[in-house]
Amino acid sequence: MTRTIKADLCIIGAGSGGLSVAAGAAMLGRNVVLIERGAMGGDCLNTGCVPSKALIAAGARAQDMREAEKFGIASVEPAIDFAAIMEHVHGVIDAIAPIDSQERFEGLGVTVLREHASFTGPREVKAGDAIVKAKHFVIATGSQPFIPPIAGLETVPYFTNETIFENRQRPGHLIVIGGGPIGVEMAQAHARLGARVTIIEGGRILSREDPELVEVLRARFVREGVEIIEDAKAEKIAKTENGISVSLGARAIEGSHLLTAVGRKPVVAGLNLEAANVAYDEKGLKTDSRLRTTNKRIYGAGDVAGGRQFTHVAGYHASVLIRNILFKMPAKNAEHLAPRVTYCDPELAHVGLTEQEARERHGEIRVARWPFTKNDRAEAERDTEGFVKVVTDKKGRILGASIVGDNAGDLLQPWILALSSKLKIRDFTAMIAPYPTRGEASKRAAGDWYGEKLFSPGARRLISLLSIFD
Numbered sequence: 001m002t003r004t005i006k007a008d009l010c011i012i013g014a015g016s017g018g019l020s021v022a023a024g025a026a027m028l029g030r031n032v033v034l035i036e037r038g039a040m041g042g043d044c045l046n047t048g049c050v051p052s053k054a055l056i057a058a059g060a061r062a063q064d065m066r067e068a069e070k071f072g073i074a075s076v077e078p079a080i081d082f083a084a085i086m087e088h089v090h091g092v093i094d095a096i097a098p099i100d101s102q103e104r105f106e107g108l109g110v111t112v113l114r115e116h117a118s119f120t121g122p123r124e125v126k127a128g129d130a131i132v133k134a135k136h137f138v139i140a141t142g143s144q145p146f147i148p149p150i151a152g153l154e155t156v157p158y159f160t161n162e163t164i165f166e167n168r169q170r171p172g173h174l175i176v177i178g179g180g181p182i183g184v185e186m187a188q189a190h191a192r193l194g195a196r197v198t199i200i201e202g203g204r205i206l207s208r209e210d211p212e213l214v215e216v217l218r219a220r221f222v223r224e225g226v227e228i229i230e231d232a233k234a235e236k237i238a239k240t241e242n243g244i245s246v247s248l249g250a251r252a253i254e255g256s257h258l259l260t261a262v263g264r265k266p267v268v269a270g271l272n273l274e275a276a277n278v279a280y281d282e283k284g285l286k287t288d289s290r291l292r293t294t295n296k297r298i299y300g301a302g303d304v305a306g307g308r309q310f311t312h313v314a315g316y317h318a319s320v321l322i323r324n325i326l327f328k329m330p331a332k333n334a335e336h337l338a339p340r341v342t343y344c345d346p347e348l349a350h351v352g353l354t355e356q357e358a359r360e361r362h363g364e365i366r367v368a369r370w371p372f373t374k375n376d377r378a379e380a381e382r383d384t385e386g387f388v389k390v391v392t393d394k395k396g397r398i399l400g401a402s403i404v405g406d407n408a409g410d411l412l413q414p415w416i417l418a419l420s421s422k423l424k425i426r427d428f429t430a431m432i433a434p435y436p437t438r439g440e441a442s443k444r445a446a447g448d449w450y451g452e453k454l455f456s457p458g459a460r461r462l463i464s465l466l467s468i469f470d
Contacts (some may be wrong), residue, residue, distance in 0.1 A: 003079040003130050004063070006035040007110060008402050009325065010125060010134035011115045012271070015042020016311045017302035018140035019100055026108040033134065034105060035127045037116040041100035041304075043094060043142050043162075044311040048163050052185055054092040056343055058085045059192030063224070063345070070382045080194045082170035089165055097465055120278035122295055124327035136297050136325050139278075139285060140314070141271070143264040143303035150176065152237040156244045158258040161186075164323045171195040171257035173396070175246055179205030181342045184217070186259060188344050191226045197226030198227040199254055200246060206342060210354045213404040217344055229253070234376055280306075289332045290324050291317060299325065315339050321417040337420050339412055346386045347408035351416045352400030358391045362399065368393050368449035370441045374403050377436040381406070386444040396425040396449065403441075411438055 009025050011018045012038035022034045039046045062078040069075040098104060110457045125132045145160035147153070156411075159167065161182055174190050178181045179201030182349065191197040198207065205228060206214045229248065236247040243256040266284035273279075279286040279294040284306035287355045288342060291299045299321050300306065302314030313335050323331035339351035371387040372378035377430035381428055386405025393400050401415035428446030 001129065005033055005132045007031045007111070007129050007132060007134040009033070009136050009138065010132045011138045011140060012036075012125065013042065013138075013142060013267075013302070013304070014040045014100070014105075014112075014144045015254070015302060015314065016044050017142075017314030017317050018042070019105070019139065020083060020323050021140070021301060021316050022105060022110050023108060023139050023236070024318065024322045025103070025326060026110045028322075028344060029110075030326065032109070033132050035115060035117040035132070037114065038327060040102055040105075041097060043144075044314075045096060045100055047162040047165060049311050050093055050096055052091040052161070052182075052189075053343060054192075055189045056185060056345075058088060059189040060345060062150065062194075063192045067216045080170060083168040085193065086165065086168050094155045099204045116270060118270060119278075120419070122276050123297060132244035134300065137276075138299045138300040138301055138325075139148070139271070139293070139304055141267040141304045142314075143266050143284075143309055145260065146191075146263045146265045148234070148260060148262045149235050149239055150177075151259070156237055156239050156258065158244075160260055160261055164182065167257075171255075173198070173243070173255035174259060174299065175200065175244070175255040176255055176259045176261060177231070177246070178259075178263070179203075179207075180263065181206070181340075183259070183261035183307070184221070185343055186261065187226050188221060188224065191221075195246055196225070196227065197257075198255065198451060200229050200248065200253065202231070202233050204468060206229050207432075208340075208449060209342070209350060210356070210389065211400050212355075213348055213386075213389065213402050215348075216346060216404045217342075217348060218346075220346065220385065225346055236296045264303065264309055266306070267377070268304065268430045287333075290330060291320055291333050292324075305336065307335050308335070308338055308340075310338060310340060317441065334420075337416070339409075339416050341412070343408035343409070346383075346405045348402070348404045349403040349408035349412040350400070351400070351412060352419050355389070355391050355405060358393075358399045362393055364394050366389060366394060366396075366449060368392070368445045370448055371447035372438070374444070375438055375441050377438050378406070378441070380436065387440045390425065390442075390445050390449070392425050392449065398423060398425060405438070405440065405441075411442065414439070414442055 008030040010033045011022050012035045026032045043287040065078045113127045117125050117127045120126050173196040176187045176199045181197050187197045187199050232248045234246050238245050246253045277295045283306045285300040287300045301317040303309040322330045341349040368390045372382045378384045383406050389402045391400045425446050433443045
C-alpha cells in the first residue's frame with residue numbers, strides 16, 4: 001500500500017547540507033521529511049572529511065616520532081599497526097555519528113525515510129512505499145568519485161575515497177592517480193604510515209593553488225619519500241604477479257595497491273529530475289543566485305548544486321536556503337568567498353583570488369608576504385616551513401590570502417572574515433596579536449605591505465622635519 005505524506009519541506013540527502021536544512025527547519029516548527037538511501041551523515045562523515053583527517057592525524061603522530069631528535073628526544077621509527085589505525089579512524093566516525101543519526105533527527109520531529117527518492121512530478125517524490133508532497137524541496141544528494149576511463153582499470157581492484165578507509169592492510173606501494181587535494185592528502189598519510197607512495201598527475205599537483213605555495217608542499221613530500229610524477233597520463237592499467245602496473249607511455253609503475261582520486265561528479269542518477277522540470281548537466285543542478293533550480297520550488301544544496309564541493313559550502317548553502325524558504329528573504333549564494341584547505345603537512349589554505357587570478361582581473365596589484373622563519377613561535381616549535389601571502393589592489397583592498405604552514409586552515413580565518421567584511425590591509429596593522437603565536441605572521445604580512453613606504457627616503461625626510469617640534 002502506498003501512503004501519502006504531506007510536508008512543508010522535503011529534503012533529499014542526509015549529508016552536511018541536507019542535515020543542516022532539516023535541523024534548522026524542524027527547530028523552526030516546520031513539517032520536514034528527510035530522505036536518505038545510504039548512510040546518515042553522507043560522504044563527509046563516512047568516507048570523506050572525518051575519516052581522512054583521522055588518518056592524517058595518525059600519520060602526523062608517526063612522523064613526530066621520526067623527527068623528535070630536533071627537540072633533544074631520541075627519534076624512533078614507529079611500529080605501525082595498520083589495522084589498529086583503521087579502527088581509530090572508524091572510532092572517530094562512530095563518535096561523531098550520533099550527531100547525524102536518524103534517531104536525533106526523529107527526535108527533532110523530522111520524518112526520516114531510508115529509501116531511494118525519485119520525482120514523480122514537479123511537487124511530488126516517491127520514496128519506497130511513500131509519496132511525499134511538499135511545498136518546497138531541497139536536493140542535497142552530494143557527489144561521488146569520478147572513475148577515469150583508463151584502459152584496464154576495470155580488470156584490477158582499486159580504491160576510491162569511498163573504499164580506502166575499509167582497507168586494513170598497509171599497502172606495500174600505493175599508486176595514487178590524481179594530484180588534487182584528496183590524492184595528496186592520502187599520499188602523505190600513507191607514506192607516513194610506512195607505505196611507499198607514488199602520485200601520478202596529468203598536470204601539476206594542486207593545480208588550482210598558487211604555485212609558490214605548492215612548492216613548499218612539494219619539497220616536504222620529496223623529503224618524506226613520496227614520488228611525484230607530473231605531466232604524465234595513465235594510459236593503461238594491468239594486473240601483475242604482485243599487484244598492478246600503470247603504464248605512462250614508455251614507462252610503467254608497479255605497485256601493490258591503487259587509489260583513483262581524479263575528481264568527483266554530482267549524484268543525480270535515478271532522481272528522475274525530468275519529471276520535476278529540473279535542469280542539470282555534468283556539473284550538477286542548474287541553480288540561480290538563490291540556489292533555486294529551474295523549478296522554483298526545488299532548491300539545490302552542497303556538491304550537487306553545481307558549485308564548490310566542500311562540506312563547509314554545503315553548510316553555508318543550508319543557511320542561504322533557510323533564509324530563502326522559511327524567512328522569505330532573497331538571500332544570495334556568495335560561495336566565491338568560501339575558503340579551501342588541503343590538510344597535508346604543512347597545510348595549504350586559501351581564500352579569495354590567487355596572485356595570478358588577481359592580476360588577470362585587476363591588473364595592478366600588490367603582494368605582501370611574511371615567512372614563518374621570522375615567527376618566534378614557529379622557531380620555538382622547530383617548524384618554520386611556509387609563509388603568509390596576501391594579495392590586494394593598489395589601495396589596500398584585500399583580494400585574497402594564502403597560507404602554507406602548520407595549522408594554516410586555522411590561521412586563515414581572520415583573512416576570511418576580512419574578505420567577507422570588505423576590510424583593508426590596514427585593519428590588520430591596527431590589531432594587537434598575542435605573542436608568541438603563529439597568528440602574528442598575518443599582522444606582520446600586513447606590516448610588510450606598508451614597509452616600502454614606511455621606511456622610504458620620503459618618510460625619513462618627514463620624520464626629520466617633524467623632529468623640529470621636539
